[in-house]
Amino acid sequence: MNNHAPNIRPVIRQLDETTANRIAAGEVVERPASAVKELVENALDAGATRIDIAIEEGGKRLIRVSDDGCGMTADELPLALSRHATSKIDGDDLLAINSFGFRGEALPSLGAVGRLTITSRVDGGDGAEISVTAGRIASPRPAAGNRGTVVELRDLFFATPARLKFMRSERAETQAVAETVRRLAMAEPYTGFTLSADGKETFRADAEQGELFGALQARLARVMGRDFIDNAIPIDAERDGLTLTGFAALPTYSRGAAVAQHLYVNGRPVRDKLLTGALRAGYMDVLASGRHPAAVLYLTCDPQLVDVNVHPAKAEVRFRDPTAARGLVVSALRHGLANAGHRASSTVGDATLAAFQPEPAGLNAAPRRNYQMDYRPSGGAIRASLDLQAPTPTQETGFSEAPSARFEPAGDDTPTTAPLGAARAQIHENYIIAQSDDGLVIVDQHAAHERLVYERLKAQAEANGIASQALLIPEIVELPEADAARILSIADELAELGLVVEAFGGGAIAVREAPAMLAKLNAQALIRDILDDLSDQGASDRLRARIDAVLSSMACHGSVRSGRRMSAEEMNALLRDMERTPKSGQCNHGRPTWVKLRLADIERLFGRKE
Structure with missing residues (x-):
């Protein structure tokens, strides 16, 4: 009934x-x-x-x-x-x-x-x-x-x-x-x-003036906060009649939820799975698990290329060429993050500074006095004074002094004018202390070197291709015919990553070769995960992510370990490599590789400046 x-x-x-x-x-x-x-x-x-x-x-x-x-x-x-x-x-x-x-x-x-x-x-x-x-x-x-x-x-x-x-x-x-x-x-x-x-x-947000990019920057600083703009990179890219502009935050300025992601299509705020998936893919190997990027992105195109009449609330859109839209977002973000080089968010240094607590004043403490002088001694006088006060380094102290005379900077940079400064010491056999013109830089040697090795491995894999290995017995994956067709439609892209698939009659596909670096591969599970991504986002980075995870693991084992003493030359070489390497501001797991404390803030900690 x-x-x-x-x-x-x-x-x-x-x-x-x-x-x-x-x-x-x-x-x-x-x-x-x-x-x-x-x-x-x-x-x-x-x-x-x-x-x-x-x-x-x-x-x-x-x-x-x-x-x-x-x-x-x-x-x-x-x-x-x-x-x-x-x-x-x-x-x-x-x-x-x-x-x-x-x-x-x-x-x-x-x-x-x-x-x-x-x-x-x-x-x-x-x-x-x-x-x-x-x-x-x-x-x-x-x-x-x-x-x-x-x-x-x-x-x-x-x-x-x-x-x-x-x-x-x-x-x-x-x-x-x-x-x-x-x-x-x-x-x-x-x-x-x-x-x-x-x-x-x-x-309240008053009307902005000036050219569009500057007006957007000012408006976002007012709405999202100054911290967001200070820690964001500008995005400006164009492809196939689509233009992407806006600002994307550095990976170290991430959030615990996707609350700081704002996407617009032809000026209309949208919540689109294709675009949010592309945003995640753009940050794929630079964010820690459970962290979400912050970004405000504006995608503009001819109205004929996008259908906004999908739902009465008009929050969903449908692109005529979804692959082009997704590809533009992913490539623009990856390019922008790579160009950011060794930058890390300023909020990391602010949080570090906040962790320092001066000794609380007791009942018998002397009144606080401002020791800031009306003049500042010259750099030579400061170094001479410190040389007289410095302890004699010994193997037992665990403190390795790196005199500036031993540092030979690249190009015309003097030791402290380099972006990450000049190495002065190594403490706890893991942290490099560097002096810059305007502050102090602390570097996690293992995390930093891990990112450097990882980027080299990725560059080599991209230049030489991902080596594949023929399976002794091809793995047959039974699928509905529509799903098999979807997998076969991206067979060329999968082959570039070392996964070779062929039609096997009906809805079945045969996995004949797999990436050599993936020792144990459940081909059936991987194929189904890729299909889920295709259904949800129209594309899949699943295989790329697995390969990157292997490269990341290789980089971790091939990098400078915590506990290893480094010479002054090694420490300075690491700093210069970081300055030249894209995305070196965070390790492979999304954690910051270095922290900078501004000299003015350090002086304020010690009561030398109000």
Whole structure:
């Protein structure tokens, strides 16, 4: 018995407009943040240069969005509340979309589940106001106001009280609204935004000036924080009609969750599995397990190359050539990280400095005094003084002094002007202490050398190819025909990595050769994992990751071990190699290889500078 079928034949009927709008609201407006997103996007499409958002009780009681855009006339207001009425497209080409909104569903959906009032005035015209309550539209009436539009939504979901049961706490809804506003603010640096919650301004981003890249940088510093920009690398790449710009943080500025990843397609904030997968792949061998990169990336292309009409919320997109989009993101990130060289995030040094705690002042301690002099002795005087005070190094102390006279820098650099300075000592047989012109550098010798060896091994593998080894008995993997076809479609790419597959009739494939460096390979499990990646992301780096893991292990065993004493020449050679090697700011496991303490901060620790 079918429990869904009634005993009598059901009758097909046309739903009334109010019910249809409430159903549409379930897709378009999931929570107050969704309503704010739709209203702010409408304001941006209207050409607003300033948008003010106010909410009360997390948006459940009130959402008000005011803008200085082009506005609407009294005749246009009733039409704006009709389903599928929009000024964004003419309906001829659903791929030629250059605006945030285009479906014409947001305003009627909001009016169907709440109390909605719109007040608007065009430049040089009279103001007008219209209200709609639970789908019932009143007639427009004259109203005062500046050019632009004010949309006020009260008592969200009062007409569908069952939806209120699924709302989260007031604080959670407020945070969701704030995150929505921040994401939109990062896409539009030339528009000013303010957000007030229960009468208190919680976010403000004034309109930026200047060229686009500089304006984006200033806006991201305001929204993401100065630390993000200080520890990020600029991304600017183009391929096959796609352009990628933005900022990606150094691997050592990673997060414990994917909360600092913001992706935009033609200015629209999106949550796209293809792009997030590409972002992970770009950082594949530079992040520790459980860490997530921070990045703000803007992908722009001809609207014909991407379909944004996938879901009413417009948060998902579909590319005409997903391989090109993914490839651009991965290659641009890897190239940018490689060009960052030996850089490590400044927050590593800040955290190290914070770990140092000066001796607390006791009851009998002398008053703190500032020993900063009005002048600073010359470098020669400081070295002469230190030479007189330095202890005589012995084999038992575990302290290896490296006089600067023994250091021969590359090029025209003097010892301390090199980026990582000149090696002065090795402590605990693992940490190199180097002096730079403006501070102190501490290097983990094993972690640093491990990255250097790893990068050399990868370069050799790329230059000479991944050696493969024929299997004595080919491994046959039975698959559905569609899955077998997907694997065979990337057979050439797999062969470059040493995995040779062939069709074996029906849905079966034969694995005839495997990468020689992978001693034990479960070919069936690997093939199925690759298929999962292809289904989820449209591409797979699974085999590449396994090969890199082997190279990383080889690098670990072939690098300078902790506990080994190094001469001054060896330490300085390691520092110079780090400066020349891409990604040497972090080891193969994503941990920092060096930390810098600024001299001014060290002096502040000892009370020499206020």
